[in-house]
Amino acid sequence: xxxxxxxSIAQVVKKYNLNARKSLGQNFIxxxxxxxRIASFADPKNGEIILEIGPGxxxxxxxxxxxxxxxxxxxxxxxxxxxxxxxIEKDYPNIIKVNYEDALKFNYSNKFLKNVSxxxxxxxxIATPLLITWLSVDPWPGWWNKMILMFQKEVAERITAExxxxxxxxxxxxxxxxxxxxxxxxxxxxxxxxxPKVDSSVVLFEPLEDLKIxxxxxxxxxxxxxxxxxxxxxxxxxxxxxxxxxxxxxxxxDAEKRAEELSVKEYIVISEAYERYFD
Numbered sequence: 001x002x003x004x005x006x007x008s009i010a011q012v013v014k015k016y017n018l019n020a021r022k023s024l025g026q027n028f029i030x031x032x033x034x035x036x037r038i039a040s041f042a043d044p045k046n047g048e049i050i051l052e053i054g055p056g057x058x059x060x061x062x063x064x065x066x067x068x069x070x071x072x073x074x075x076x077x078x079x080x081x082x083x084x085x086x087x088i089e090k091d092y093p094n095i096i097k098v099n100y101e102d103a104l105k106f107n108y109s110n111k112f113l114k115n116v117s118x119x120x121x122x123x124x125x126i127a128t129p130l131l132i133t134w135l136s137v138d139p140w141p142g143w144w145n146k147m148i149l150m151f152q153k154e155v156a157e158r159i160t161a162e163x164x165x166x167x168x169x170x171x172x173x174x175x176x177x178x179x180x181x182x183x184x185x186x187x188x189x190x191x192x193x194x195x196p197k198v199d200s201s202v203v204l205f206e207p208l209e210d211l212k213i214x215x216x217x218x219x220x221x222x223x224x225x226x227x228x229x230x231x232x233x234x235x236x237x238x239x240x241x242x243x244x245x246x247x248x249x250x251x252x253x254d255a256e257k258r259a260e261e262l263s264v265k266e267y268i269v270i271s272e273a274y275e276r277y278f279d
Contacts, residue, residue: 070095
């Protein structure tokens with residue numbers, strides 16, 4: 001068997017003359033200890049598939065394998081990384097499957113049935129749309145068991161924010177109505193190459209029990225509520241609910257509250273009633 005080259009990620013980048021493209025939201029991590037720390041949270045069990053988006057030069061992919069993953073599905077849009085990914089396939093046969101396509105257009109529900117963990121240093125420019133895609137799985141809970149995802153720090157804070165916090169908004173409600181969300185640790189911008197202007201955070205998502213309402217309903221309610229977040233609900237919801245004051249009173253929600261004062265559970269109550277009365 002051919003001996004592994006054991007190149008560092010920095011050496012892989014140099015070998016294939018790779019550079020991170022800002023247009024694709026790419027930032028590389030060279031620090032092996034950081035990559036291992038992220039991979040360790042995956043804790044793959046027998047038969048579990050690890051899904052990684054945007055593996056790039058393959059640092060996290062190798063760390064996942066070294067931490068016990070034996071089934072990894074990669075989605076990479078940038079064909080420049082094919083050489084680096086081919087090297088991993090040679091070093092670790094029968095572990096990796098790759099789709100070279102746009103992660104936003106990939107049909108996840110057709111490809112995966114269950115038992116998948118998503119572990120990714122997500123390209124910054126598609127991180128939030130991808131998250132919404134995975135939170136919109138129907139029926140719920142769907143094909144993924146957990147997600148361990150890297151976001152820009154401010155996005156991670158929006159995902160995990162609680163009511164009365166300046167970061168609490170649509171993304172907070174949409175995320176937390178579907179999953180238990182927790183920031184695992186923060187990552188200084190200096191850990192990336194090239195270094196972005198902001199720090200990042202790694203967030204754990206664990207799906208909650210079946211939610212009967214559609215995610216599109218939650219999106220619609222929060223769009224209007226937070227779209228005019230300084231207004232009371234009786235005003236901000238009037239474009240989608242004929243008599244918001246009466247409607248909210250019937251479900252024991254204070255119509256004089258503002259968007260950031262409602263809990264995730266209260267948004268779920270509003271959405272459930274909305275589907276009963278207006279769908």
